[in-house]
Amino acid sequence: MADFQNMIDTLIEGDEKKLTSLAQSALDEGISAKEILEKGLMAGMDIVGEKMESEDMFIPEVLRSARSMSAVIDILKPLLAEGDIIAAGKVVIGTVKGDLHDIGKNLVAMMLESAGFEVYNLGADILPDKYVEEIKDKNADMLCLSALLTTTMPMMKATIDALSKSGLREQVKVMIGGAPVTQDFADQIGADGYAHDAGSAIKLAKALLQ
């Protein structure tokens, strides 16, 4: 019998080596990759997400857990059948034009990835048209925009406007974030949602795409 609780605890501790060996023994015992993914990894990551939101875990610890998880997923991937991993959604993410700050945005991207989203991280200082292009190209369901500077916040609106102009606005949900950004601002510029930290961003992304 695979010890999923042990796997969950190990994922929360972020012990990559131990998690890998636990997953390997489970596979050797004949447990399916799909079951390991769902009952061990995803279940553990759900708890990590909760702990992050309640601020019981430091972000570097969260990242360590996420990294351990993706190491195991690399092992599981060849063993997973088509359809075993159903992406929670395709997300294009970036920091708006004129803004070079990308730590928070990268954190959200990483967390989205470990929550099962397919993430296309464009980087920082990205022009509105570049987002539109990528959304078209990847047939994305969601756009996440970040800004840290008050002076670049208007670029969020410009990006959403570009999206509307291209006719893609209805296809994607738009989520925004960054230190100076607020719910009011999100409402003002016609975004679908605002999250004040990475933990709530994941929750909101799931809710918006449900």
Added chain:
Amino acid sequence: MKLKGLSGGQYQPLSEEQIKTIHEASLSILEKTGFTFETGLEDTLDMLKKAGATIDRNNARIYFPGDLVMEQASKAPERVVLFSRDGRNDLDLTEHRVHLGTGGAAIRILDLETGESRPSTLKDLYQLGRLVDQLDNIHFFLRPCIPTDIPPTAYDVNVFYACLKATGKHVMAGVNDVEGFRNVLDLSSLVAGGMEKLREKPFISIITSFAISPLKLDTQTTLIMQEAVRNRIPVALSCAPMAGSTSPITMAGTLAQIHAEQLAGITICQLTNPGSPILYGGIPGMANLRTMGYLGGAVECGMMNAAIHQLSNYIKVPNYNSSGLTDSKIPDVQAGWEKAFTSLLAAMAGSNYIHHAAGMLESMISVAYEQYVIDDEIIGMSCRVLRGIDVDPEHLALEVIDSVGPGGNFMTSPHTLEHMRDEYFNGNGIVDRKSRQKWEKEGSLNTRERAREIAQKLLGEEERLYIPEDVDKVIRERYGILL
């Protein structure tokens, strides 16, 4: 009581040996790890290459030889005077002389009437300037909030205009681009009555956050910095990594990285215009590892800001750093202790130009009118500590003790009358030292309520005319002033 420009240096978290160790580590960071850059700095790179730096364009790296860095650092003036227009608030920045004032780029403010948090406006910026102008212990006015009610393209001239109109104290702010800097320079020269007068006594200075930590040059700001330096307008080379996210989690590692970033910035400035006045602008901060936000009120921020002055003093460049941040959302007890700790530590280290020291709340997100009144008091008390205890015959008072004699009292002694107003700190009235009875009779006001009354009173005073009407007219015609 004169409390501006007193000498600190009583608190030295780093030993001399530790300072040297960190300095050497910084030089090795610049030589081995180097700086990175993006496009648009070709002239700057050529200048550095010519001076002896190694430029690896394929990997976007600049490697600074230690000799080059130290040679350029030695060209930076040991003393920078930031002038006021009222003549009473010139800031003589050198050695361990301490000055504290406002700072930040907050986007929210607690409304003075309702007490609620709302976006900050251009009018707020002007009113805060007027308030600070009347609070004696706040030594300079660094633009504390962003006028969120005007278009970003109008920020530069309007911010400087609002500040210069509001106060005669030294004004510092950042600008968005080189053109913005030129406009601000022109506007300020109009106020000064000519460019020569402005250069002779610069009453404005520019914050240039040239480095994106870790170790990356920001193109736009580096260009602004070089343009200001060419014009001999003082610049503060701001870099503000957060331990744990944009610098190592450890204090020593953060200090070493910041010192390296500063040495690189100083090298660029002094190569651009040797001898130009600059402020070493290392601002050690901490990341909140639970949220990745900026942790303002941690006691270690005070310790590291003290240490960074030691490092700037080691290379003999006056410094710009930070204290008085708090993570509290309102002027409350937490705000009080966090501000008091960090300001006192930064001041006792001898930091030359400590910004953020008044008004800030919610890390760097918000300011509050009341908080300026409270922080004026905290700064005053911090500076009082620097003055120390005078021990000389007059202050020892042996004759007085003998003449009063055993069993007497000192209340009527001329010596008491002589020193009662200058031996102890007298604040702006925010402190409550009344009897309970009297306090209750006057409405049982708490600190924030008392501060609100003082702020309202000061803002109710007649506006001082810091920009003469004819000059004002010219400025308004030339630039789209929105105040």
